[in-house]
Amino acid sequence: MPTWEEKLADRMDPQLAAEIDKFETEITLRKQGKLDEKVFAETRLRRGCYGQRYDNGHRHDGIRTQELHYNSDLTKGPETLWDAPGMQRIKIPFGGLNPDQMDVLADLAEEYADGVLHVTTRQDIQYHFVHIEDTPTIMRRLAAVGITTREACGNSIRNVTACPLAGVCNTETFDVIPYAKTTAMFMLGHPDAQNFGRKFKIAFSGCRQEACALVNMHDLGAIAATRVENGKVRRGFEVYVGGGLGAVPHNAKLFEEFLPEEELLPTTQAISRVFARLGEKKQRDRARLKFLIAKLGIEEFKKLVLEERKTLQPDPRWTEYLEGVQQYADKPLKPPTFLNGQKRPEGFDAWYATNVYRQKQAGYVVASITLPLGDLSSWQMRELAKLARRFSGDSVRTTVEQNIVLRWVSETDLPDLYRELTRIGLSAPGAGTIVDVTACPGTDTCKLGISSSRGLAGELRTRLAAKSFMLDEAVKNLRIKISGCFNSCGQHHIADLGFYGMSINVGNRKVPHFQVVLGGKWQDNAGAYGLPLVRVPSKRIPEVIDRVTDRYVRERTANESFQDFLKRVGKKDLRAMLEDLTQIPPYEVDPSFYSDWGDPREYTIGDMGVGECAGEVISVAQFALAAADGLVFQAQLHLEAGDFPSADQNAYRAMLQAALSLVRAQWPEAPDEADSTIQEFRQRFFETNIWGDRYAGNKFAQYLFIRHASPPSNHSDDHAHRVVEEAQLFVDAVYRGHEILAERGAR
Amino acid sequence: MELSRFGLKLFVTDPAAMQGKNFVPIFHSWIQKQAVEKHQLIDVHDYSHIYHGPGILLVGHEGNFSTEMGEGLPGLVYFRKQPAGSFEETLRASLKAVLQAAALIEAEPGLEGRIRLRRDEFLFISNDRLLAPNNVESFEVIKPALVKVFGANATLTAVKMATRDRLTIRISGVAF
Numbered sequence: 001m002p003t004w005e006e007k008l009a010d011r012m013d014p015q016l017a018a019e020i021d022k023f024e025t026e027i028t029l030r031k032q033g034k035l036d037e038k039v040f041a042e043t044r045l046r047r048g049c050y051g052q053r054y055d056n057g058h059r060h061d062g063i064r065t066q067e068l069h070y071n072s073d074l075t076k077g078p079e080t081l082w083d084a085p086g087m088q089r090i091k092i093p094f095g096g097l098n099p100d101q102m103d104v105l106a107d108l109a110e111e112y113a114d115g116v117l118h119v120t121t122r123q124d125i126q127y128h129f130v131h132i133e134d135t136p137t138i139m140r141r142l143a144a145v146g147i148t149t150r151e152a153c154g155n156s157i158r159n160v161t162a163c164p165l166a167g168v169c170n171t172e173t174f175d176v177i178p179y180a181k182t183t184a185m186f187m188l189g190h191p192d193a194q195n196f197g198r199k200f201k202i203a204f205s206g207c208r209q210e211a212c213a214l215v216n217m218h219d220l221g222a223i224a225a226t227r228v229e230n231g232k233v234r235r236g237f238e239v240y241v242g243g244g245l246g247a248v249p250h251n252a253k254l255f256e257e258f259l260p261e262e263e264l265l266p267t268t269q270a271i272s273r274v275f276a277r278l279g280e281k282k283q284r285d286r287a288r289l290k291f292l293i294a295k296l297g298i299e300e301f302k303k304l305v306l307e308e309r310k311t312l313q314p315d316p317r318w319t320e321y322l323e324g325v326q327q328y329a330d331k332p333l334k335p336p337t338f339l340n341g342q343k344r345p346e347g348f349d350a351w352y353a354t355n356v357y358r359q360k361q362a363g364y365v366v367a368s369i370t371l372p373l374g375d376l377s378s379w380q381m382r383e384l385a386k387l388a389r390r391f392s393g394d395s396v397r398t399t400v401e402q403n404i405v406l407r408w409v410s411e412t413d414l415p416d417l418y419r420e421l422t423r424i425g426l427s428a429p430g431a432g433t434i435v436d437v438t439a440c441p442g443t444d445t446c447k448l449g450i451s452s453s454r455g456l457a458g459e460l461r462t463r464l465a466a467k468s469f470m471l472d473e474a475v476k477n478l479r480i481k482i483s484g485c486f487n488s489c490g491q492h493h494i495a496d497l498g499f500y501g502m503s504i505n506v507g508n509r510k511v512p513h514f515q516v517v518l519g520g521k522w523q524d525n526a527g528a529y530g531l532p533l534v535r536v537p538s539k540r541i542p543e544v545i546d547r548v549t550d551r552y553v554r555e556r557t558a559n560e561s562f563q564d565f566l567k568r569v570g571k572k573d574l575r576a577m578l579e580d581l582t583q584i585p586p587y588e589v590d591p592s593f594y595s596d597w598g599d600p601r602e603y604t605i606g607d608m609g610v611g612e613c614a615g616e617v618i619s620v621a622q623f624a625l626a627a628a629d630g631l632v633f634q635a636q637l638h639l640e641a642g643d644f645p646s647a648d649q650n651a652y653r654a655m656l657q658a659a660l661s662l663v664r665a666q667w668p669e670a671p672d673e674a675d676s677t678i679q680e681f682r683q684r685f686f687e688t689n690i691w692g693d694r695y696a697g698n699k700f701a702q703y704l705f706i707r708h709a710s711p712p713s714n715h716s717d718d719h720a721h722r723v724v725e726e727a728q729l730f731v732d733a734v735y736r737g738h739e740i741l742a743e744r745g746a747r
Numbered sequence: 748m749e750l751s752r753f754g755l756k757l758f759v760t761d762p763a764a765m766q767g768k769n770f771v772p773i774f775h776s777w778i779q780k781q782a783v784e785k786h787q788l789i790d791v792h793d794y795s796h797i798y799h800g801p802g803i804l805l806v807g808h809e810g811n812f813s814t815e816m817g818e819g820l821p822g823l824v825y826f827r828k829q830p831a832g833s834f835e836e837t838l839r840a841s842l843k844a845v846l847q848a849a850a851l852i853e854a855e856p857g858l859e860g861r862i863r864l865r866r867d868e869f870l871f872i873s874n875d876r877l878l879a880p881n882n883v884e885s886f887e888v889i890k891p892a893l894v895k896v897f898g899a900n901a902t903l904t905a906v907k908m909a910t911r912d913r914l915t916i917r918i919s920g921v922a923f
Contacts, residue, residue, distance in 0.1 A: 061779045069787050111874050115801050129806050377800035425798020598793050600772040
């Protein structure tokens with residue numbers, strides 16, 4: 001019986017095949033103990049093989065922590081057991097798929113995962129519950145249809161994303177796909193992109209005003225632009241650098257108003273070199289490009305890049321693809337037609353209103369397939385591939401809103417397409433509306449998840465879909481995005497209504513919470529980031545949505561945007577409106593608050609004991625923490641009012657107060673004095689690593705230390721915004737610090 | 748053929764009784780008790796929002812259990828992931844596991860006996876397109892082991908599907 005390797009040998013790109021062979025060898029070496037676990041961890045990450053929750057061999061089952069027994073003690077990384085199921089991320093550059101690829105993706109999910117394909121917020125596809133030893137075969141079968149997992153994770157250039165409407169969009173300057181595709185291939189495995197301290201994300205957008213590519217939150221974002229020179233229209237890009245979400249979001253900075261198309265690849269290469277050379281390597285939490293640019297300033301960074309550009313050896317690949325870009329176009333499967341008096345199936349009109357986009361090419365439309373939580377089954381994916389072959393051809397895209405779109409559908413085919421989508425359970429309306437909730441994997445599978453983002457998203461989706469026909473138009477167009485922790489994989493910062501997960505101790509138990517982040521801007525390529533308002537128990541988040549949206553409908557002035565409405569009402573008032581929702585009934589009164597959405601286990605993020613002494617310490621500490629919370633909120637109000645010095649000062653004081661609460665948990669008489677608090681906090685919690693977050697390390701402490709050591713000389717919106725965000729995260733982390741103290745006290 | 752990736756499906760007698768969400772706490776309780784022999788049960792996933800998807804999924808190291816809604820009728824499906832010896836031995840171990848899971852479901856107090864799973868008909872689903880693709884040759888190769896495990900009275904019928912789909916064999920006329 002031939003192996004997949006033998007069977008597919010002549011269908012794989014030789015470079016990809018060699019890469020996979022190399023990885024398979026590394027698997028063998030690791031099994032023989034000849035490759036260090038940390039080295040193997042990075043090597044598998046660079047092939048998209050990620051760890052998954054409970055892969056350390058421990059899982060709390062709601063009653064106790066169970067040890068998971070596998071056949072071997074071998075590890076695939078620190079505290080990551082070999083046999084524990086993991087996640088496989090698959091790069092889909094610009095989200096582009098054809099039906100053959102869809103078939104293979106469906107088959108692999110069935111054979112090696114759990115039969116489900118998950119579309120991510122970066123247009124990737126992910127499988128869960130994959131065994132590490134199956135990954136080379138998965139990679140070979142993908143390579144045979146032109147898909148790679150290389151550099152899907154790890155400190156590398158991640159999936160290059162682009163607007164799913166590129167080429168058919170009514171407002172684009174030109175089709176960015178040939179550029180996105182070439183950039184993805186040119187930088188894949190490029191020697192200049194192998195020594196990064198952290199990941200690097202690239203996005204392409206056809207126009208500035210839409211949301212599609214979210215350029216503003218990328219390390220490198222390119223917006224199509226043209227310029228007339230000597231009577232000729234010249235193509236190029238408005239280039240932004242140093243954007244990013246994560247714990248503290250940074251707006252990308254304008255690097256070049258018009259970068260000619262021939263300079264796109266060499267400039268990307270030069271930026272990569274500067275990032276590899278000067279980017280932080282040791283402190284992972286300060287290693288993204290955004291921190292380097294914040295440190296150097298955009299002008300200095302640009303100067304270094306331009307100097308680097310001059311040193312590059314010319315590469316024919318920089319320009320040879322440009323010959324064909326003007327002619328690049330999808331080939332429609334069918335001639336254009338228009339909907340006329342055809343009989344429309346039941347439900348068609350509602351679906352048409354939200355899920356159909358009329359292309360700039362008359363007679364053609366883009367049909368959005370709304371995927372609940374970004375999921376579809378292998379069967380659905382195969383059926384969708386059949387529909388693509390019948391209705392749209394090769395031009396299928398995944399989207400950053402975790403959906404799939406079929407492009408170039410001839411309009412008269414829409415009723416038939418709708419009937420077929422209904423048959424396979426994929427005709428839900430509401431694409432791009434408030435019902436179309438985006439969420440990261442959260443506690444379902446992510447090792448860093450704190451609250452159940454998918455559980456909450458599923459609940460909100462069900463509730464909102466049930467009343468969608470009654471929702472005001474202004475509310476329908478809002479976006480909800482949910483992250484299971486502060487790391488923002490669910491992109492909560494750019495949602496109208498964003499949420500990120502956290503845990504709070506109540507007595508001797510934990511309660512899943514979400515921080516409410518309001519006012520982010522999805523449009524204008526992620527034009528603005530929202531700010532945290534208040535943390536609310538998970539089970540009360542639906543009420544938050546109801547109250548905020550009801551009030552928006554009731555009180556908004558004509559055509560007032562959600563962001564403008566929030567500004568006008570003000571954080572103080574908004575917070576007061578939600579204050580009662582922060583209350584948590586005692587466990588004995590309502591235990592439902594003590595478990596998360598979709599998970600009947602009593603909520604925990606670790607193995608926590610119960611101790612009366614700890615309880616007492618915590619109640620004192622919570623008093624101090626409440627003061628810190630208040631200061632962060634004051635800082636937000638100052639920020640909102642444009643008083644940046646006061647915002648900075650309050651944020652700083654909030655961090656000091658929170659740190660003092662921890663110090664006083666051990667030394668109740670500790671003086672309320674900045675230097676002393678810093679010194680005691682450093683000695684007792686930072687240097688001892690007592691407080692270090694399991695995954696984030698001591699990064700939150702650095703926020704306090706840096707602000708204490710270097711007060712700002714000039715106050716700016718950007719700086720104040722960042723310090724306020726950092727203060728919020730620091731205070732959140734101090735809550736966790738008190739939990740650690742309680743656990744230690746109990747032991 | 749050392750096939751170790753395959754599924755066995757049992758159908759419910761009353762499809763209306765199969766309310767997927769009920770299985771979330773049930774499967775969690777199985778993990779608490781590690782209720783299935785020779786299985787390391789790991790986690791539960793609610794995929795009930797996916798049409799014709801895995802429903803509620805109980806992930807195990809050796810194999811996954813789920814309240815699958817596909818193939819026309821709801822039921823309990825077990826997908827084996829790890830070998831337990833030869834194909835025949837793995838098949839035998841899988842049958843044992845899915846029958847134990849069926850018995851646990853039927854005895855589940857929360858379900859009050861509403862769910863009954865048929866033991867006179869099974870689906871065998873090859874989950875390996877290399878070792879056992881959807882063709883007559885694979886069917887012939889697999890047949891002897893199925894007869895040995897399910898008994899000489901078992902009627903085996905290949906369920907006609909597109910080549911792309913997995914080889915699926917209906918096993919009827921049996922009693923467990």
